[in-house]
Amino acid sequence: MNDTKRRQELAQFLRTRRERLSPEAAGLSTSSRRRTPGLRREELSQLAGMGVTWYTRLEQGQDILVSPQVLESLARVFDLNAAERDHLFILAREQVPADPYPLTSTISPQLQSTLDTIGNPAYITNPRWDIIGYNQAMVRVFSGSDAFSTHERNILRSMFTNPLQRTRLRDWEKEARGTLALFRAGSDRYVQEPWFKDLVAELQQASPEFREWWPQHDIQSAYTGRKELYHPLVGLLILQTSTFQVIDAPDLRMVIFTAAEAETARKLIRLTEPLQAQLTG
Template identity: 35%
Template sequence: MNRRADLGAFLRSRRARIRPEDAGIRGFGERRRVPGLRREEVAQLAGVSADYYTRFEQGRAENASDAIVDAVARALRLDAVETGHLHRLVRAGGGPLPTPVQQVRPGLRRLMDSMPHTPAYVVGRRTDVLAWNAPMAAMMIDFAALPPERLNKAWLVFCHEELRSRFVDREAKARDIVGYLRLDLGRHPGDPAYPALIGELSDASPEFRRLWEQQEIREKTHGSYHLRHPAVGEFTVAYESLTLPGDSDQTLVTYTAEEGSPSQAALHVLAELAELAELAERPLAPAVPGPGVS
């Protein structure tokens, strides 16, 4: 992606959402051609010149200090996640970088397999689905049946109807995944795989295109989703996202339900279905002859 274009689009979107009166700026009834704050008003709030802020928004202030970036963030009322994203956009530079192949450690796979009633998966850069356990496949979809290039959470959320149908509030899930993907793009601005994915999703999904243009940023560390499954009906799960030591680009996501709740019972049923499916796929062991049988 183009760093300057991304930075400018992000800052313009944040200017547009702040009403001048909320920032203590009096317009005396004047008509404004654009919503939100003007560049010179952001400059005033940040304590820099209007010319400097214009160059900053255009991506021509690569040597801006952390203090100036933080001042702009305060002027635009950015939260902690958005402020971090702004710092990454300002500092990003260089050309396309090679995309290393992500590998999931065998021990991590064993850890997920040791949780028979807890759906879990590992997500990597670009929301690629790197590994999962049987309960996760039972709760969502059969990931193993997908071609490798389709093992991507963003693509599944927007282009795979079976997985989309799992979320009762599809709009909320769609916003979450777009916000996280944009945040992840800010962490890897030189990776050419991101614009390829974003271009594909924009062509395939008007919904994705609409949400992407809104410039929202989201860090998903924990929360809950209301799901729907043909085998158990509707239920609610809480998720925890844990960044893995040794590879900050990999995140282990687990799903649980409140102890003794109908949702926990639903997870147990799905886990049992997953176990039965695994047993059905295992080859039968050869019969062992009994005593005296030759």
């Protein structure tokens, strides 16, 4: 198939999938009169997080380069199955999409041992944002109990449905929006996975803010800013966040919190002093 024919096939594929989408299924108002079936290009481009002019050129079969992230976004909006997703990538990029990494749900004893030797709060999370490994400093600073509850072990769920997050975080909205943008940026490979769809559907129902912000498609590739929270024993903590990929498990990230200023450093010592004694004893 030559390039012109391939782009024509892509244009036809996009058009037919757009026309199959009902406004009701996409959560859009149907009060206005529609002359054609399905979604308008303006509506589709908004749901997919791209400009309408750019999407129109794509649907017209013009010669433009399409990133995997854009195609994953379209696959999600169109709710394509695995075969349809492959077909979309082949028509647009002449290659099949990268398969998702397996969703890791546990860590090795060696990795847990590494966490335990870190004096500062640290945890490991997977693409679903489940906390699958953490140290006791993390618990003392962020939980206030001896262990994270099942609810607390999913960061996204806890952020949007746990009332304590709103009182403990100095700027809950900023943190919640940033968390959501990070989750979306790291979930391109997983948009067709059942767990991804279930988690998004659950939070859309449980949280008005999630329901409002999710369609905005904000993306943030990394979080390196400060996290400010109130601890019931020591008051305000200002923490710096550092994130690392786990090389032998590329779907995992290790996050370590350090003090961003001297007063917080003193408070962290107070909170974690018994643990430091165990590490050096």
